[in-house]
Amino acid sequence: MSAQRRFPRSIDALHELFAFTAETLADESGDGALSRTVDFVLEELFTNIVKYGRGATPVLVEMAAIEGGVQVTLTDFDAEPFDVTRAPPVDVTLPAESRQPGGLGLHLIRKLVDSIEYRHSPRDRCSRITFRKTRAITPAGTRPETGETNAGD
Amino acid sequence: MLAIDFGADGCVVVSGRLDAAQAAAAQAFLDRVEGAVTLDCSTLEYLSSAGLGVLLKTQKRLLASAGRLRLTGVSRHLQDIFAYSGFDQIFEIEPAR
Numbered sequence: 345m346s347a348q349r350r351f352p353r354s355i356d357a358l359h360e361l362f363a364f365t366a367e368t369l370a371d372e373s374g375d376g377a378l379s380r381t382v383d384f385v386l387e388e389l390f391t392n393i394v395k396y397g398r399g400a401t402p403v404l405v406e407m408a409a410i411e412g413g414v415q416v417t418l419t420d421f422d423a424e425p426f427d428v429t430r431a432p433p434v435d436v437t438l439p440a441e442s443r444q445p446g447g448l449g450l451h452l453i454r455k456l457v458d459s460i461e462y463r464h465s466p467r468d469r470c471s472r473i474t475f476r477k478t479r480a481i482t483p484a485g486t487r488p489e490t491g492e493t494n495a496g497d
Numbered sequence: 498m499l500a501i502d503f504g505a506d507g508c509v510v511v512s513g514r515l516d517a518a519q520a521a522a523a524q525a526f527l528d529r530v531e532g533a534v535t536l537d538c539s540t541l542e543y544l545s546s547a548g549l550g551v552l553l554k555t556q557k558r559l560l561a562s563a564g565r566l567r568l569t570g571v572s573r574h575l576q577d578i579f580a581y582s583g584f585d586q587i588f589e590i591e592p593a594r
Contacts, residue, residue, distance in 0.1 A: 358518045380543060380574060387545045391517045436583025440557055445550035448582055452546060455581045 345371070345409040350402035353394050361386055361405065368407045369414065381456050381477055382407075382416060388449035389428065389473055393420050399469075413458070413478030423471040425464040428453070501526045508535035508569070515541060515548035523548065527555040532564040539570025539593055549582055556587060565589070 347368045351357045362383055369379045386405065393403055399422030406417045431450035453460065453475070460475040499519035504510040509530060515523055536552075538544075556566045569591040571579070576592060579585045 355518050358516055362514075362516075377574060383543060384545055384578075387516055387547075391547070436581070437586070438583070440553070440560055440587045443553055443557070443583075443587070445554045446546075448549055449546035452578065452581055 345369075345414075346407070348404060348406040350404050351390070352402050353397065353400065355391060355394055358387060358390070361390060364405065365407075378413060378477060378479060382414060385453050385457055385475055385477070386416065386418070388453055389418050392426075392428065392449070393418070393423070396426065397423055399423060410476060410478065413476065415474060415476045417472055417474040420471040420473075422469050423464065424469075425466070425471065427462045427464070428473060429460055429462045499523060504537060508537045510537045510540070512540040512542075514543040515551065516543065516545045517547035520547040520551050524551045524554065527551060527566075528558075530555070530559075531562070532559070533567070534559065534564065535567045535569055537570050538568055538572070538575060541570075541572075541575065544575055544578060549578070549584065552584070553587070567591070570594075 345368065347364070349360075349364050351361055351364075365379055365382050365386065369382065390403060390405075397420055399420065401421040404417075404419040404421075406419075408415050428450055434447055434451040436448075436451070457475045457477050460473065462471070462473050464471045498513050499515055499522060500510075500512040501523055502510060509527070511523065513519075534555075552566065552568075559565050567589045568579075570593045571590050572593050576585070576590065579588065579590060584590075
């Protein structure tokens, strides 16, 4: 399995993005946990590009099968550098009155994926974010019920 | 798509996908509820961080006026998201049966 598609830089493109995930991971076995997680991570990364990016070029999303899961790459053309893997940690132990909506997405991504890499090329102002998600259950720190690993821990 | 409305027993029922494109609609509905509110999540298929923000903003507003938002019918997947977010300490959560 391998697929790629370009999406306009608009929140309204989310439904197209989710349709792409469903179509590409259509053969996924199980309860849909892989698709839900890929959607979650894609939505967060894509909406960050829409909200904070200044370019006009559509965002390229590529998916490729890896053993037990999928590798996804988002390419943002004409982007300022912003390393999503180095976003500040969120204190999730604070009480409700001290919590602020927002900021959780990048924190959660690091919990949900197996790995995530960020690269920015100053020469062509191109940012690439690649994450991998498998249904693997074996590594320490996994949650047996879902197979979700804690990449950021 | 997202659907949110009052159920037959007075709780609020949210169904479908609560993502960034639907967060404003969900927030607009929840901004109108008051007091102790139960949100039935048993048919909520997907919740993104934008949806988490909607729930947190609502909970903060209700707690400030002695109310609260309680979540029921929460799937295993959503329980994990809430745990990673620390929301399991902010909301009373009743798992799906």
